[in-house]
Amino acid sequence: MPKHLIHLFCFLISYAALAQMQAFKFQDVRITDGPFKNAQDIDxxxxxxxxxxxxxxxxxxxxxxxxxxxxxxxxxxxxxxxxxxxxxxxxxxxxxxxxxxxxxxxxxxxxxxxxxxxxxxxxxxxxxxxxxxxxxxxxxxxxxxxxxxxxxxxxxxxxxxxxxxxxxxxxxxxxxxxxxxxxxxxxxxxxxxxxxxxxxxxxxxxxLKTEHGGINESFADLYIITKDEKYLDTAKKLTHKNFLNPLLQKEDKLTGMHANTQIPKVIGYEKVASLTNDEELSEAVKYFWNNVTHTRSVAFGGNSVGEHFNPVDDFSGMVKSNEGPETCNSYNMLRLSKALFFNNNDVSYLDFYERTLYNHILSSQHPEKGGFVYFTPIRPNHYRVYSQPETSMWCCVGSGLENHTKYGELIYSHSNSDVFVNLFIPSTLNWKEKGIELTQNTQFPYENQSEIVLKLKKKQTFALNIRQPKWAEDFEVLINGKVQKIQTNPSSYINIKRKWKSGDNITIKFKTATHLENLPDGSNWVAFVDGPIVLAAKTSTEDLDGLFADDSRMGHATHGKYIPLDQAYALVGNKDTYLSKIKDIGKGRFSLDSLELQPFFEVHDARYQMYFQTYSQEEYKEKQALLKQQEINAAALEAKTVDKVNCGEQQPEVGHLYKGEKSNSGFSDDKFWRSTRGYMSYQLSNKNLQGKFLDIIVLDELKLDNVDISINEKPAKIISTKDKTIRINVSDMEVIDVKITSVDGKPTPRFYELRILKE
Incomplete structure (x- = not known):
């Protein structure tokens, strides 16, 4: 072929075959329009x-x-x-x-x-x-x-x-x-x-038994900054071995663990592995990432219930809870995904990154009034709470401040000479060192195409690599209006190498399909997902108590009533008919009988439904009746509860001023617990003296030989001990300081719950 002719090569390349990918500086990328630009401005x-x-x-x-x-x-x-x-x-x-x-x-x-x-x-x-x-x-x-x-x-x-x-x-x-x-x-x-x-x-x-964030990563970073080996040695020293060792053996010990205690550790492990070429450590990190993203994450990318990893075969606790996935977890999972993307030359990490970015991170800030979300419940007909600058100082406010500042971090990346387009977000890129500028114009996800216009100081040859996401169908690339012959493959790049000139226009077109995603436990709860966008329906604005948080310790959690699960919208019929129930009405919205589904990141100031139960006609009445009875029982218990502590869980314990010595916590038989060889104490509130009894529940054989229990520094008035429950009279106490002390350093039973009851 004559040299003066343009050489156009359009072919698929796997990320593993590429030169080492690098991030652009934040200064090189600007968000220009759309929901991400709005989120940045609100932040x-x-x-x-x-x-x-x-x-x-x-x-x-x-x-x-x-x-x-x-x-x-x-x-x-x-x-x-x-x-x-x-x-x-x-x-x-x-x-x-x-x-x-x-x-x-x-x-x-x-x-x-x-x-x-x-x-x-x-x-x-x-x-x-x-x-x-x-x-x-x-x-x-x-x-x-x-x-x-x-x-x-x-x-x-x-x-x-x-x-x-x-x-x-x-x-x-x-x-x-x-x-x-x-x-x-x-x-x-x-x-x-x-x-x-x-x-x-x-x-x-x-x-290191205690939550320590990513302190190991910080010392790896100090090594990168100074090149002084002492900092890398310290990063290694700060490796929590009891947590890492099962990962090295590819053993799943995550259930019951406090999720955001673990994820930052793994980010540190990943950085140490990349600095030391430790392949075994690197494989442990990948095992963790795969475990969390494939078996523990829901449709919008979040994980955990009440901040803890739930059993992989039972997401019922998450469905019932008002404390769904925590935003901090997704903040850190995106940091881990980004690191794995750059260090392993694997574009598939971007599929999770994109899904979580659009559906959890973008949705976690109020798009008009501002404010960050801590928990995102998947419980049908529930809602979220937003922080306020003067009242709310939660961890998810800290990570929330960061989340919406860095949307430009992965839209583009580069090798030594080539540009990679990873996300369809309106933005500009200015690669000054190469004299390459480009502008990406798109209304995705409301429009299934993106246009890229080049601005070059001179004609030059380089490859423009365009990610074809896993979800994109009928992927098509046009250059200056002419359709290109390409070989497509999801979760890979379309590589277009040619001599480019200023003004060249690249148009990317694709289609999305709506599909149903079950919860990872395989239960009959499903979410509607269009391309990478999770859909949800606003269901009501009833009783949005605490929608914008006050300064209370648990102001980040909802306080409005629970709508019984049996009253949620359900899909009834054959599996083949569930998807046919929704109709595309344009602009990312779909009708579902009386409901309107829309991108979840648009849903605010309302109760919503993201997950739907599926039933055959034959099982609907029976299963709904059972669900209704379960909801009645749960509501009856909560109605007579004045205050409670779930032992071994962070939020309930910190919220009730936990103190202790020589104390351990754990998760067994789907229950959290705490025991001690020293003491453990909590402060509960018996508001308006409504409560008559304090029930202390244990998981082991109930023997009081090894335990002393005091209430407000006086011996507890124990009424009964049966069915692994200690009942104590607290009828005349408004503030109840409970102290459980080991006798002679002997191990106490595992305590599961403390609950003040009206009757």
Whole structure:
């Protein structure tokens, strides 16, 4: 073929055959239109509504410096003091890099100057907002350690807390090249290494029993920044062996575990594996990712119920709960998916990333009023709660601040010379080093096509690789209006290599199909999914109690009534007829009898139904009658309950001021529990003296020989002990401090639940 003719090669390539993929800088990509741009703008307003001096107050208090404004309330004043500031640094840095908004830079510089001032005042490299931090860390340094899951020496997840600051400083340096952030985080890292230097491996593993975020990843990042091996050695030292070892053996031990305690650890493992070429560790990470995404995630990408991994063969607890998948989990699963995508040359990781981005992350912020979602229930006819800048300081507010700043991170990627289009999101790319600019115009998911226009400084030859998603049908590529001959294959790239000129127009067209997805347990609950978009129906605006959260400890969870499950819309008929019930009415919407299905990320300020039960005509009446009776029984128990604690679960325990020594928690026979060889205590509330009895339920043979129980520092008035339940009279007590103490250090039974009852 003559050299002066254009050589056009359109063929399919697998990601594994590509040169090493790299991310573009945030500065190179701009979101231009659509729901993602709106979400970014709404997040910007929320970020600017927050007050840096209030976020910094815990750090000034701990450093012994005068505060400039009162610290925030909520979680920022009851033990997790200072954790939001680390997320705030990350959000400021990423959104500044993504928008060049100068107010964000001003705030970022101010946050860093104040943290530097606190660090200098402390004098040893430490900076933190943990309550009575100096006393706490000195105990750890001396080897005085008692880890019990969510508490370390009765302090609420302090390593998780300080990891947020590590991550915020590292992100600031990574995304903005800020040298002050680098200096602060290196000093902080050196302080932490000095802190744990005297500790044995056993003592460090005891610390790692508690939730510690991605502290191992932070030290891997410090190694990347400094190239000093001591930081990589520390990252390895901070490996939680009891959690990792089953993954290395490809054993699923995740059920019952607190989900977001585990995912950040794995992100750290993935980074260490890539830095050390540890293939065994890398395979363990992939095993975890596959397990969570394929057997533990629902249609919109989220996982867990009440923050814990539920059994893979039973999602009924999630269907019934108001505490569905936690947004932090998806935040971290996307971070893990992104890392695996870049480090393994495997485009299939983008299928999960895209699904979760559109359906969980995008839906987790109110598109008009702002505010972040903690739990996304899949319970039919339930709803979500949104944070407010002045009242809500949950972990999902911290990750939420970040989620909507970085939508440009994976729209495009590149090898040494070629461009890859990964997502169909309106945006621009400016690859300055290569003189390549492109604009992507699309209304997806409301329109099944995308147009890319090139702007080049000169004609040049490179490959434009366009991802064909797993869900895309009849995939078609046109260049300057001419259809190209391509070989298509889902979850791969269409590779178009030619000499491009400025103004070249590439149009991508495809079709989507609507399908049903069962819950991973194979039960009869299904969701409608169109392409990658999960559909749901608004069902009512009745009793949206606490829709915008107050400052209560559990303000992130819904308080409105449960609509019985037997009243939810169900699909009745043969399997072949379920899909035929919906009719496409345009703009991503479908009619389903009296309901209208729409993209879930559009559903706000309402109760909704995402999952539908399927029945044959023959089984409908019988199964509905059984479901109705189950709902009646559950509602009757809740109606006579004044307060309760589920032992061994983070939110109920922290919300009831759990304290303990030599205490362990676990998950057995589908139940959480806690036991002790020291003591464990909770504070319950008997509002308006409605409750008459406190029932304490155990999972083992009920013997009180090894247990002392006190109520408000007095011996408990035990009425009865039968059916593994201890009943105590609390009729005249409004605040009930329950303390369970081991006798002579003997192990207590496993305690399952404490419940105050009206009768």
């Amino acid at each position: 910007l307003k929320y970020i600017l509504d927050m007050e840096p001096d209030r976020l910094l107050a815990p750090y000034l208090i701990d450093a012994g410096l005068p505060i400039k404004d009162e610290r925030y309330g909520n979680w920022e004043s009851i033990g997790l003091d200072g954790h939001i500031a680390g997320h705030y640094l990350s959000a400021l840095a990423m959104l500044y890099a993504s928008t060049d908004n100068q107010e964000l830079k001003t705030r970022l510089d101010y946050m860093l100057s104040e943290l530097e001032r606190c660090q200098n005042k402390n004098g040893n490299g430490y900076v933190g907002g943990i309550p009575q931090g100096k006393i706490f860390w000195e105990r750890i340094h001396k080897g005085d350690i008692d880890g019990s899951g969510f508490g370390l020496n009765n302090t609420w997840v302090p390593l998780y807390n300080i990891h947020k600051l590590f991550a915020g400083l590292i992100d600031t340096y990574h995304y903005t090249d800020n040298e002050k952030a680098k200096t602060i985080v290196i000093k902080l890292g050196d302080w932490f290494m000095d802190l744990i230097e005297p500790l044995s491996d056993e003592q460090i593993q005891n610390i």
